[in-house]
Amino acid sequence: MRFRTAAFITAAALALAAIPAAAYAFGGPGHGHGPGGDGAGRILHMAKELGLSDAQTAQIQTIAAKHKDGALGEAIQSMREARGTLAKTIHDAAATDDQVRDAAATVAALESQMAVQRHQLAIEISAVLTAEQKAKLAASLEDRRHGPPHGGPGCPGGF
Numbered sequence: 001m002r003f004r005t006a007a008f009i010t011a012a013a014l015a016l017a018a019i020p021a022a023a024y025a026f027g028g029p030g031h032g033h034g035p036g037g038d039g040a041g042r043i044l045h046m047a048k049e050l051g052l053s054d055a056q057t058a059q060i061q062t063i064a065a066k067h068k069d070g071a072l073g074e075a076i077q078s079m080r081e082a083r084g085t086l087a088k089t090i091h092d093a094a095a096t097d098d099q100v101r102d103a104a105a106t107v108a109a110l111e112s113q114m115a116v117q118r119h120q121l122a123i124e125i126s127a128v129l130t131a132e133q134k135a136k137l138a139a140s141l142e143d144r145r146h147g148p149p150h151g152g153p154g155c156p157g158g159f
Contacts, residue, residue, distance in 0.1 A: 049140060050133045059128045063121065072117035079110045 043064065047057040067073065086103040089095045126134065 050129070050136050052129075052133065056128050056133075060125055063124045063128070067117065067121045067124075072114065072121060075110055075114045075117055079107070079114060082106045082110050 043057065043061055046052065046060070052060070082103070086100075086107050089100050089103040092099075129137065
């Protein structure tokens with residue numbers, strides 16, 4: 001029984017860690033669903049999919065906005081810049097391998113920082129959800145994990 005409980009908690013934690021992607025997207029136009037790319041459409045989609053009440057939706061919007069305007073938003077902006085720098089460095093024939101490693105290490109460090117921030121966001125959102133909603137979310141994320149693969153021939157970045 002302990003193993004099943006631990007497995008469920010682990011699965012739920014992993015599912016909840018993905019809530020930011022389901023709840024909202026950071027960035028300018030074209031990076032989110034809804035007007036101005038602010039991710040409002042994603043929150044509304046999540047509200048419908050999970051059967052969130054108006055109060056829950058409002059709470060999640062408040063939580064998401066707090067994180068977007070805080071450390072997670074800052075980390076995401078830094079990540080955009082670091083990925084740009086890495087891409088430029090990779091394609092710079094004059095760059096050394098050490099410069100590429102340094103740029104890649106910066107991206108990796110920011111990815112770690114973002115993971116912790118997303119985890120904090122997931123914890124706060126989890127507190128708003130009912131047990132049934134958490135189960136629906138976990139099932140939905142599991143379905144997406146086993147859905148059609150991303151990439152592939154003809155897709156940007158695919159093989």
